[in-house]
Amino acid sequence: MSFGRAAKQLSACSVRPLFVGRRGETQAREVNRSTKMKPDEFSLDDAVAILKRTPATLSALLTGLPATWVRATEGDGTWSPYDVIGHLIHGERTDWIPRARHILAGERGPFETFDRTAQFTASQGKSLGELLAEFAELRGENVAALVEMNLTDDDLARRGLHPELGEVTLEQLLATWVVHDLDHITQIARTMAKVYTEATGPWSAYLSILRDRR
Ligand code: NI
Numbered sequence: 280m281s282f283g284r285a286a287k288q289l290s291a292c293s294v295r296p297l298f299v300g301r302r303g304e305t306q307a308r309e310v311n312r313s314t315k316m317k318p319d320e321f322s323l324d325d326a327v328a329i330l331k332r333t334p335a336t337l338s339a340l341l342t343g344l345p346a347t348w349v350r351a352t353e354g355d356g357t358w359s360p361y362d363v364i365g366h367l368i369h370g371e372r373t374d375w376i377p378r379a380r381h382i383l384a385g386e387r388g389p390f391e392t393f394d395r396t397a398q399f400t401a402s403q404g405k406s407l408g409e410l411l412a413e414f415a416e417l418r419g420e421n422v423a424a425l426v427e428m429n430l431t432d433d434d435l436a437r438r439g440l441h442p443e444l445g446e447v448t449l450e451q452l453l454a455t456w457v458v459h460d461l462d463h464i465t466q467i468a469r470t471m472a473k474v475y476t477e478a479t480g481p482w483s484a485y486l487s488i489l490r491d492r493r
Pocket residue numbers: 366459463
């Protein structure tokens with residue numbers, strides 16, 4: 280098998296490139312596109328790798344921590360780690376997969392507007408453990424739904440109408456789902472770090488996370 284030749288043929292980054300098998304038969308085979316394309320190019324497999332890991336990442340970071348960390352905020356009008364988990368749950372229920380289905384159904388109207396403060400009522404009375412479990416369950420269902428969509432490049436290029444941003448593609452929506460996870464993981468780490476802003480004394484000058492935002 281000549282991977283060198285195959286690699287050259289892949290320069291156009293087709294989704295299912297043709298490979299010549301060991302016995303000479305031509306077969307369609309999914310390749311690991313992350314090694315074939317520019318690192319910033321969207322890949323569904325790479326996206327799913329992050330999406331399915333986020334609940335465990337957050338559980339490992341937050342489960343069993345004292346309220347000092349979990350209920351900390353960056354000041355008035357900012358969110359605690361507890362608030363962020365509620366926000367992620369709301370996204371699982373109303374944003375990512377519903378919007379993907381909206382695009383795939385060819386709906387011309389805009390997506391439903393996303394409520395950025397829904398968690399303040401929806402999370403009431405729930406423990407952090409309950410919220411993390413709810414997020415993990417919903418994310419598991421949504422990743423399974425995403426995989427079952429068997430999206431092609433043509434599907435990823437399909438467009439929907441965001442109520443504020445205008446036209447967006449399904450690929451951009453899915454890439455945003457991934458980056459939104461990482462954004463909120465960063466927010467949680469930053470919020471927790473700021474609990475010890477004073478405690479670090481003069482070292483705070485070396486800790487850029489303490490000066491990041493607000
Ligand atoms: Ni968000």
